[in-house]
Amino acid sequence: MYVGELLKSLDRVPSGVPGLDDIIGGGFLPGRVYLVTGPPGSGKTTIGIQFLVEGAKNGEKGAFISLVENPKIIIQDMLRYNFGLLGYVKSKMITFHDLGSYLLRAEYKMSWTELFNAILKAINEEEIKRVVIDSFTSLEHLVKDSENKRWALGRFIRALQELEVTTIITAEMLQGDSYTDEHYLADGVIVIHHFMRNYQMIRALQVLKMRGVPHDSNLKRIHFTEDGIQVYPEAPF
Ligand SMILES: Nc1ncnc2c1ncn2[C@@H]1O[C@H](COP(=O)(O)OP(=O)(O)O)[C@@H](O)[C@H]1O
Numbered sequence: 001m002y003v004g005e006l007l008k009s010l011d012r013v014p015s016g017v018p019g020l021d022d023i024i025g026g027g028f029l030p031g032r033v034y035l036v037t038g039p040p041g042s043g044k045t046t047i048g049i050q051f052l053v054e055g056a057k058n059g060e061k062g063a064f065i066s067l068v069e070n071p072k073i074i075i076q077d078m079l080r081y082n083f084g085l086l087g088y089v090k091s092k093m094i095t096f097h098d099l100g101s102y103l104l105r106a107e108y109k110m111s112w113t114e115l116f117n118a119i120l121k122a123i124n125e126e127e128i129k130r131v132v133i134d135s136f137t138s139l140e141h142l143v144k145d146s147e148n149k150r151w152a153l154g155r156f157i158r159a160l161q162e163l164e165v166t167t168i169i170t171a172e173m174l175q176g177d178s179y180t181d182e183h184y185l186a187d188g189v190i191v192i193h194h195f196m197r198n199y200q201m202i203r204a205l206q207v208l209k210m211r212g213v214p215h216d217s218n219l220k221r222i223h224f225t226e227d228g229i230q231v232y233p234e235a236p237f
């Protein structure tokens with residue numbers, strides 16, 4: 001490996017989430033894989049779309065791999081934000097890949113390796129710089145050989161790094177869930193929390209892990225705005 005290549009890793013990939021880059025030292029590291037996890041409705045998909053829109057704004061192509069939901073519904077839900085998503089979809093700066101229907105249609109249970117290969121095939125198109133895989137929820141029921149997951153996932157992450165794409169994987173996390181293979185293998189883990197306090201829903205974000213980057217792991221207040229999720233520098237309460 002050349003020094004130039006190592007220094008390239010000092011570049012940052014802006015997340016597209018206002019306020020987030022400030023607590024992760026300027027942005028994500030290029031070519032790395034990040035996990036965004038949290039309960040249902042916490043904003044994981046929204047953060048994924050913000051990440052792809054930020055790239056598209058700067059001429060970087062992005063791919064959204066949907067493993068569960070219908071991409072049409074995701075696009076519809078995102079139209080109420082000022083992302084200009086439709087324009088990027090039309091110009092193919094952001095492409096949506098419906099692997100969910102493929103997974104559900106398959107007459108046999110595929111292995112993790114087969115699933116990961118299908119994802120790689122979808123993104124193995126030139127020029128893609130940003131990838132979102134949404135979400136790793138409940139796939140255990142659709143996939144066989146669950147015990148091989150960690151190895152298959154490790155190989156998959158290696159393959160993503162070789163493609164030099166920066167990736168966000170989302171995963172549902174319910175309260176009290178233990179850490180999963182994704183937590184151990186990802187280069188960074190961002191957890192979105194929501195909880196009730198004085199009859200009010202408090203939403204917060206926490207950078208649990210961020211390899212190679214000095215970061216602030218305290219809970220930060222987040223808010224849904226017309227521009228998507230925004231992270232504030234202060235505690236949620
Ligand atoms: N203006 C808003 N105020 C509060 N919550 C909102 C607002 N807009 C969207 N949400 C929440 O965002 C959720 C959708 O976010 P999404 O990114 O799809 O979550 P996830 O992917 O984690 O399930 C909605 O279910 C809703 O709870």
Ligand SMILES: [Mg+2]
Binds near residue numbers: 044045135
């Ligand atoms: Mg979602």
